[in-house]
Amino acid sequence: MEIQVLGPLSADVNGVSIVPTAGKPRQILALLSFYPGRVMPVPTLMEEIWGTNLPQSAMTTLQTYILQLRRRLGTAMGPDAPGTAKEVLATRHGGYLLQIPPESVDVHRYERLVTAGQSAFDAGEDVQAGKLYREALAMWQGTALVDVRVGSILEIEVLRLEESRLVTIERRIDADLRLGRHSELLAELTDLIARHPQHEGLHSQAMVALYRSGRQATALDVYRRLRTRLIEELGVEPSPQLQRLHQAMLTVDPALDVICGPRRGSTFDLYAA
Secondary structure (H helix, E strand, O other), X not given: OEEEOOOOOEEEEOOEEOOXXXXXXXXXXXXXXXXXXXXXXXXXXXXXXXXXXXXXXXXXXXXXXHHHHHHHHHHHHOOOOOOOHHHHEEEEOOEEEEOOOHHHEHHHHHHHHHHHHHHHHHOOOHHHHHHHHHHHHOOOOOOOOOOOOOOHHHHHHHHHHHHHHHHHHHHHHHHHHHOOOHHHHHHHHHHHHHHOOOOHHHHHHHHHHHHHOOOHHHHHHHHHHHHHHHHXXXXXXXXXXXXXXXXXXXXXXXXXXXXXXXXXXXXXXXXXX
């Protein structure tokens, strides 16, 4: 079985899709996919698909949805499969579970790559870190579970994944900046700060990339526009480290130059206290 949640929900067995068309069974399949090999309690499944407004027939209806999923699974497995659909989508005391290896679900492969990338990043192995981060990010096919109506449980998972994706992009850019690839990053960073107009980390990266590309005035203008936005929309000044980065650019601090040596921290923390 191969399951993808980093984009539209996809679940194939022997090349045959087992994703149901109905909304609530799709939610159940998606939620079980996040926790392969672990029992998902019945109350958690009910909360996901109905919230706090449980129908009187909730248990019977949930069992019907599980039966529908098993039928699709059994059809895809075929009559000669070594196991049965009830063994793969198994019933346990108080809940259900998908008995598949974590590697069968893209999110678990993605998270392993991110962890390995972070280890390389912390060790100053920027080429390897960038490679691992790129592999992880290449697994995304759009917004996580973009075609699934998410309830309270899946919503948390989707938000967590989207935050992880943004952090991974930041770390990949950090690695590229430490390798002196500032000019190559300008177009991407221009797009990112437009999409995330209050994100100080991305703005710091854009400032450093511009500064190292000989565009000091534009780098300072990025700071000016961010500061204006933060004051007008949130009533706050930029963080101390961003203010110090701005001051360093005004004074042409040699520490901003990439040739000063590798740094194991993030671009945003270049001037952390």
